[in-house]
Amino acid sequence: MTRWFQSFPYFLKEALRDMRENRAVAALTVMTTTISLILLGALWIVQVNVSYLIENWRERFQVEIFFEEDTAPAQKAAIRALLTKHEAVERITERSASEALDNFRAQLGPNADVLDGLGKEVLPPSMQVILRPGSRTTTNIELLMSKVRIMPGVERLRNDLVWLRRLEGAIWLLHLAVWTVSVLLGLGVLFIIANTIRLTLFARRDDIAIMHLVGATDGFIRTPYVTEGVLCGALGGAMAYAVLLLVYHAIFLPMLSGFSGVDISIQPGGWPLGFILLGTGAGLGFLGSSFTVSHYLRKQRGIA
Amino acid sequence: MQSPPRTIPIINRQQAQAADEQQDMIRIAGIWKRYDDGHYVLQNVDLQVRRGEFVFITGPSGAGKTTLLSLLYGAEVSDRGQVFVAGRNITRLRRKELSRLRRGIGVVFQDFKLLPLRTVFDNIAFCQRAIGVPASEARRRVYAVLKLVRLAEKRDLSPRVLSGGEQQRVAIARALVNRPPLLIADEPTGNLDPDMAQEVMDVFREVNRLATTVVVATHDRSVIEYIGARTVHLENGQVIN
Numbered sequence: 001m002t003r004w005f006q007s008f009p010y011f012l013k014e015a016l017r018d019m020r021e022n023r024a025v026a027a028l029t030v031m032t033t034t035i036s037l038i039l040l041g042a043l044w045i046v047q048v049n050v051s052y053l054i055e056n057w058r059e060r061f062q063v064e065i066f067f068e069e070d071t072a073p074a075q076k077a078a079i080r081a082l083l084t085k086h087e088a089v090e091r092i093t094e095r096s097a098s099e100a101l102d103n104f105r106a107q108l109g110p111n112a113d114v115l116d117g118l119g120k121e122v123l124p125p126s127m128q129v130i131l132r133p134g135s136r137t138t139t140n141i142e143l144l145m146s147k148v149r150i151m152p153g154v155e156r157l158r159n160d161l162v163w164l165r166r167l168e169g170a171i172w173l174l175h176l177a178v179w180t181v182s183v184l185l186g187l188g189v190l191f192i193i194a195n196t197i198r199l200t201l202f203a204r205r206d207d208i209a210i211m212h213l214v215g216a217t218d219g220f221i222r223t224p225y226v227t228e229g230v231l232c233g234a235l236g237g238a239m240a241y242a243v244l245l246l247v248y249h250a251i252f253l254p255m256l257s258g259f260s261g262v263d264i265s266i267q268p269g270g271w272p273l274g275f276i277l278l279g280t281g282a283g284l285g286f287l288g289s290s291f292t293v294s295h296y297l298r299k300q301r302g303i304a
Numbered sequence: 305m306q307s308p309p310r311t312i313p314i315i316n317r318q319q320a321q322a323a324d325e326q327q328d329m330i331r332i333a334g335i336w337k338r339y340d341d342g343h344y345v346l347q348n349v350d351l352q353v354r355r356g357e358f359v360f361i362t363g364p365s366g367a368g369k370t371t372l373l374s375l376l377y378g379a380e381v382s383d384r385g386q387v388f389v390a391g392r393n394i395t396r397l398r399r400k401e402l403s404r405l406r407r408g409i410g411v412v413f414q415d416f417k418l419l420p421l422r423t424v425f426d427n428i429a430f431c432q433r434a435i436g437v438p439a440s441e442a443r444r445r446v447y448a449v450l451k452l453v454r455l456a457e458k459r460d461l462s463p464r465v466l467s468g469g470e471q472q473r474v475a476i477a478r479a480l481v482n483r484p485p486l487l488i489a490d491e492p493t494g495n496l497d498p499d500m501a502q503e504v505m506d507v508f509r510e511v512n513r514l515a516t517t518v519v520v521a522t523h524d525r526s527v528i529e530y531i532g533a534r535t536v537h538l539e540n541g542q543v544i545n
Contacts, residue, residue, distance in 0.1 A: 010433050021421070207419055207430070213377065214482070215406035216434035218399065 007220070014224035015231055018200050026232060029196040033236025033284075034243065036185045036192075037277050041244045043178045044276065045269050050174055052267055054167060058136045063129040064158040065148055069121070075153035079127065082151065086144055088135035093128045097121045124155060138165055186284055189236070193229050193288035200225060201296050212300065222293045229289025230282050237281025241274045327355040328388070329486055329517040330376060335385035337371055337541075345371045346382070347541045353519060355485070358512045360528050361521040363538035369521035370414075372538065373488050376519070377409045378402045390485065407435050410479030410516075412489035416471045418463040418478075425450070425459040428478045435482070449477045453507060469500035476507055480516075487511060489520045493527050501527055 019026040067076065076094075083089050095103065100123035105112040115122075131140065138161060145157050201208065211221050248268040330353035337346040345368045353359050361369050374380035375387050378394050387394045392405055418427050425446055432442035450456040453473040463471050472492060479487060489508070493501035505527050512518045522528065528535055537544040 006438060007433075007436055010439070206417070210417055210419065210431065211434040212403075213379070213406060213411055213417075214431040214434055214478075215403045215409075217403045220434060220436065 004223075007223075011223045011227050015227035018204065018224065018228050019231065022196075022200055022203060025196055025199055026228075029192055029232045030235045030239065032192050033189050033233055033281055034239040036189045037237050037240035037281055038243050040182055040185050040280065041240055041269065041273055041277050043181055044273060045244070045267070047174060047178050048267050048269060050171070054171060057167070058133070058164075061131065061136050061160060061164065063131070063141060063145060063148075065127040065129065066124045066155045066158065067126065067153055068155045069124065071125070071153035071155075075151070076127070079148060079151050079154065082147060083127075083129055083144075086147075088131050088140045088144060090130045090132045092130070095126050095128065097123055097125045100124070100126060136164075138168065186280070189233070189281070189284045190288045193232055193285050194292045196232065197225050197229050197289040197292040198296070200228060201293065208296075208300065218297050222290070222297065225293045226286060226289045229285035229292075231285070233281035233283070233285025233288075234278055235281070236285075237277040237279070238274075240281070241277045244269065244273070244277075329353050329355045329357070329390060330519070331388040332372075332375070333386050333388075335372075335375065335382045335387065337368075337375070337380065337382050345541050346375075349385070349538075349541070349543055351536060351543065353517060355517055356512070356515050358509070358518045358531060358533035359520070360531070360533055360535045361519065361538060362523055362528065362535055363544075364523060367538040368541040369523075369538055370490050373411075373490050373519065373521055376486075376488055377406055377411055407482055408484050408486060410482065410484040410487040412472070412475050412479045412487070412492050414491040414494050416463070416475040418471055418474055420462060420464050423460050423462060424455060424466070424474050427463060427474060428481050431478055432481060445481050445483075446477075449481045452480065452510075453477045468495040469497070469503070472496060472500075472504060473507070476504065480511060484516065486517045486519070489518070491522055491524075492520060493522060493524050498526065502530060505530055 065079065080092060080094075083092055098120045101115065101118075101120060104123060105115055108114065129144070131144075141159060141161055141164070145159065145161075148154060149157060208221055245268065252268075330351060332349060332351040335346050335349040336344065338344045349368075349372065351372075361372060363369055371380055375382055376389055376394070378397070382395060385395075389405060390408060392401075394402070394405065397405060419430070422430060428446045428449065429442050432445060433439070437445070446459075447456065450459055453476055455470060455473055455477065458466065458470065463474055466474065472495065476489075476492070479489070487508070492504055492508075496504060501524065508518050508520065509531060520527075
């Protein structure tokens with residue numbers, strides 16, 4: 001291993017030399033890798049932002065319990081006790097009939113006068129149940145509602161369960177689409193890097209034959225080409241991250257600042273995205289080049 | 305044409321050790337080699353070369369000289385028989401072991417096999433780096449060997465601008481740079497004029513004087529007479545004397 005580290009400057013020098021001598025092919029590989037990783041990064045950003053929006057929406061998710069007009073305070077207390085015991089419940093607020101009307105009036109704003117003349121008890125009293133962040137799942141909500149629904153004094157329940165179910169389905173589809181496209185793009189990058197290394201190996205076939213004859217081990221012959229693959233991939237990853245950052249700062253941020261009064265924010269992905277793109281590029285470069293060089297050396301075994 | 309025997313002459317470990325103890329650099333026993341077209345290029349060849357010996361392999365074109373040499377550094381594999389180099393059975397070596405053995409064998413090819421995109425210096429240094437010699441040590445060794453073949457002043461040139469003789473000397477320098485105990489040369493004077501051929505032979509004689517075993521395949525009678533070493537004659541894949 002010490003010897004490997006001692007030889008690393010040689011491996012790096014040889015890899016850079018190969019890239020310089022085949023600069024057109026290397027540039028094409030880095031560009032294609034960059035484009036593929038930009039798409040991959042963009043998908044990742046979309047996924048992060050959709051998840052962020054959904055989490056925001058989930059934050060506002062609540063179950064509302066409407067009481068009958070003659071619900072006794074003891075019945076309300078029993079419901080509250082049941083809810084408080086439930087581990088998914090974060091907090092409970094209560095709203096009387098007059099508070100509900102005031103709230104509605106506030107929502108109507110300048111058109112609130114349509115409510116004039118109505119009695120103070122026109123809206124039913126209610127209880128709002130806010131769930132803990134990790135517990136806002138359809139299963140938890142269904143379980144809670146099934147218990148509350150049968151309690152005496154409960155007129156009806158309101159929630160956004162149908163929407164939540166649809167949203168969870170959409171999230172699953174989004175994840176599936178992101179992973180499918182990512183795998184396809186990854187395979188594309190793998191194939192391109194493998195092909196580049198194959199061309200380099202073809203150009204270096206005499207060097208490799210001589211290296212075999214003077215006693216270089218397969219590992220020693222392999223390393224500069226694997227280093228080249230890793231460099232191409234990592235460079236593609238770094239460039240993809242730079243492009244995505246540039247697009248975010250030069251296009252999205254000025255665009256969003258134009259939407260005054262609208263609460264929109266886009267998460268750029270940050271350093272994790274940078275590491276993911278760099279790591280994915282380097283990893284794909286390593287896999288593509290390792291596979292190609294190993295295959296080439298296996299074929300050469302019968303020759304030298 | 306003979307057919308290969310049903311029984312293969314086997315040299316066991318004890319015999320191999322004994323061979324090593326007897327200072328055999330090369331011991332070939334009952335080698336048969338057939339090419340894909342069914343033609344036997346080597347038939348039941350036996351050969352013994354002692355450490356420090358200078359041996360010529362002679363014979364007409366197609367006699368099997370190049371194939372015999374290729375078996376010595378593992379570029380070809382025999383169909384039958386065994387090849388011991390420095391006491392190690394080359395036919396049974398694993399890939400990594402073969403690589404290590406090759407570090408002790410310098411090979412000079414008839415067509416030089418130099419890399420045109422690298423300088424003279426890099427052609428030799430490259431082989432040092434390829435076996436993991438540190439850069440500073442490789443540099444020192446390359447300068448020393450370039451002086452030996454009198455090409456130190458041409459170290460920064462491309463092999464493309466050198467004459468045939470100079471290219472051959474670069475190839476010899478590359479073969480010698482690892483200070484191998486065994487030097488194998490395939491028609492090293494094939495592309496050289498008589499004066500240059502003598503110069504190359506002088507280099508071989510010099511390294512042989514420093515205890516390197518030298519095996520040269522050639523059909524050039526003048527270089528054989530010039531050195532006056534033992535000659536093994538091959539004809540139709542068989543050792544004649």
